[in-house]
Amino acid sequence: MTRINEKRVIGSEEWCAFPELGIPAIKARVDSGAKTSSIHAFNIQTFRRSGTLWVTFEVHPIQNNRHIVIRCERPVIDKRTVKSSSGEAETRYVVSAPMKLGDELWDVELTLSNRDSMGFRMLLGREAMIDRLIVDPAGVCTLGEVTKGEIHGFYGTRQAKKSGLKIALLASNELLYSNQRLLEAGEERGHDMEFLNVTQCYMKLDAVEPDAHYRGGKLLNDLDAVITRIKPSVTFYGTALARQFESMGIYTTNTSAAITQSRDKLFALQLMLKNGINIPTTGFANSPMDTSELIDMVGGAPLIVKLLEGTQGRGVVLAETRKAAESVINAFKTLQANLLVQKFIKEADGKDLRCFVINGKVVASIERKAAPGEFRANLHQGGSAAVVKITADEKALAVKAAKILGLQVAGVDIIRSSAGPLLLEVNSSPGLEGIESATGKDIAGMIISSIEKKLHWKRDLPKEE
Template sequence: MLQEKVIVGSEEWCSFPALGIPTIKARVDSGAKTSALHAINIAPFVKDGENWVKFDINPIQNNVKTVIHCESKLVDKRVVKSSSGFREQRYVIGAELEIGGQHWSVEITLTNRDSMGFRMLLGREAMNGRVLVDPSQKYLLGQPTTDNLKELYKSSEQAKSGLRIGLLASNPELYSNKRIMEAGEMRGHDMQFLNIKECYMKLDATKPEIHYRGGKILDNFDAIIPRIRPSITFYGCALTRQFEALKVFCLNSSSAITQSRDKLYSLQLLLNNGVDIPTTGFANSPLDTNDLIKMVGGPPLIVKLLEGTQGKGVVLAETKKAAESVINAFKSLNANILVQEFIKEANGKDIRCFVIDGKVVAAIQREALPGEFRANIHLGGTASIIKVTPEEKRIAIKAAKAMDLKVAGVDIIRSSKGPLLLEVNSSPGLEGIEGATNKDIAGEMILAIEKNFKYRQ
């Protein structure tokens, strides 16, 4: 009967009570078969033996601070074709829709609609037999005022964990730093970027302090995410220690970062914890050069400056004469170096495992561009998704644990002897791995902080 149907315009406000969404603006589109709801941080899980999915939603367009954490039983996983012709696989959930005073169950697909004008798309399958559309009208069922929206979402704002998190780094425009700030804000936290060079500290037995340029005292942070570039490791770790003295939770501790930056010490720690590395030699005197070369299997071999970072200060010596020249040149400058065997069979490839809180959350294979020099390290090139073996996962997790890092980029190379660990990075970049895997690594870092505070409670 016509009088029993809800008459709607091309845009309307509706709600999903069971999901905790008090109101959301929807685009009514009878040309679309499937309904879609904006969702981020989508993650399937098993609950009581059944498949469920959890996700976050920013229900108000252009507002990332209002976040609702939802979970629902999973109905299906299917390929959906968007209006632009793009096909993507989406999770499908069932939910009770409330619109115009009426309720009924609908199926909704979950997808990121940040680029769209509406957080919700109401398709014809959800409207069949229940809704009449007048496309010339809008908000026939009314619309909330700004004050109404604030009141409706007041409870969800209060329910957020609302931690005050500081990102201790150098460049706010760096992709990784921008993503971490964004991920924290999306989960409802107060994020503050703290430039390492603009922080200074007061050492005091009874009242230690950290000040920010201009005299502001940084005394009310719940957690700090240290992302310290190698060139300022000493000062950055000193600041991290000061936050630790103030009883602030640091995602990576100052001691863990310090030892990860000491290449020789970190390799010794890894070996002591049963993690295999390429055969490596270290000596103090040029008089031991010949034996050092023999020790790692002879040329070709790699010479690494202990103070070098991310591929800098690394030389491939292809002959014994070249190796002697490079080693002796570095020694004449009183530079500390490592000499390491060259893994030829790796063929210019390595694996980066991103470990967060004792779990490999993503992995990529990195491959050099044609003609690019690679010396058991990643210097650029292309990145692609790779399925790591259980042994490679075990090594990555074991390495992060040995270094006492909650967040680590663990670089592994495949050799004829099996997987070997190359390096553990305490401030791994996010751009390459998020781009290749489409995973929300920044969000996982924020979740690790939330988990710490949930555990404390």
């Protein structure tokens, strides 16, 4: 039995090293509540070497730095199902590697998991500490700090090699969180990423040689794929560009036809009803003369008035009384705005579900709650989000709704009612910040991975020996 005075005292955070993985420094969160240690890993792929299963993976060893990339290979010693902090089960590969902590070196088991959203690139669990370490929660880096200068000396400017696909992101604002994440996710997987501003693209329509150009005359004919994130105000031109890329044989994540259908809210809802998907009772009329009947049609006040061109919660009004409903509807119609009148689902209590669908699968879901004083859940207006476990019916509804519109990537909004789940709307350019922050999932990486699968692209693996 090891005596207490023979064990080394460590703090709640410590710098570790894995010489055989080529990782001279990585900061770990020390967690005796976790059984197995875990290291940040992405681009995880298995291969065979001398009949044994191996795994190749890449690591960003320094937190908040996606440019430093270390490629690793280890034999797989196990596969384990691990529950994340959000309660979701995930199957992870397990490898073993010598870890250096202070001046000691010993083998530890590591599960491979994407920890981008976590505070640390590594978690040191209790199995690795047994008979060796004692944790002082008040201590931090008791075995020594690693300076920025040392990190630069260890890693320099090592970056991922670009040997993958050429992917463009067609959008309007390169600085948006969602767009930055997609560009980063593509680059870290070794792809050549390029941002294209919708308004700075132009095209040549030709039956033999159709072209797309970017400002300055740059040809865009050599792209493998285009991620189409078209904001509502440029839908007409953005979908025209998407059609042009499609005519050139370039894969688009969401096609021009799918985006156009999703942007016409009335048509989209009619398609949903035609395909057996339930929505809140909805009315639509053109003339102010029909306002009274329109209100009765959805069960009277309170009710929701929704502009057809609205997005991200804008253009959505709760009319709590009949008089307020008449005023809002007639005011919008005076402005010649097209609108829907929709039944107010009181039992939803200002909450809705956002289901993120990629290629026919719900990859993440959150429950959004309205800010105090608001009636609708909206993260852009002070609302909050939390991980939620959705039912099989809700999952099936989300997948079917995206499929009906032909969207490969979609944010499907659902409301829970006493009559069961009801579809609110489907977004063809869903934001990533709220759902990535709440779930801790790498949604941007999943979108890039879906492009790889669609184009049957695979990363070069080590050759079998």
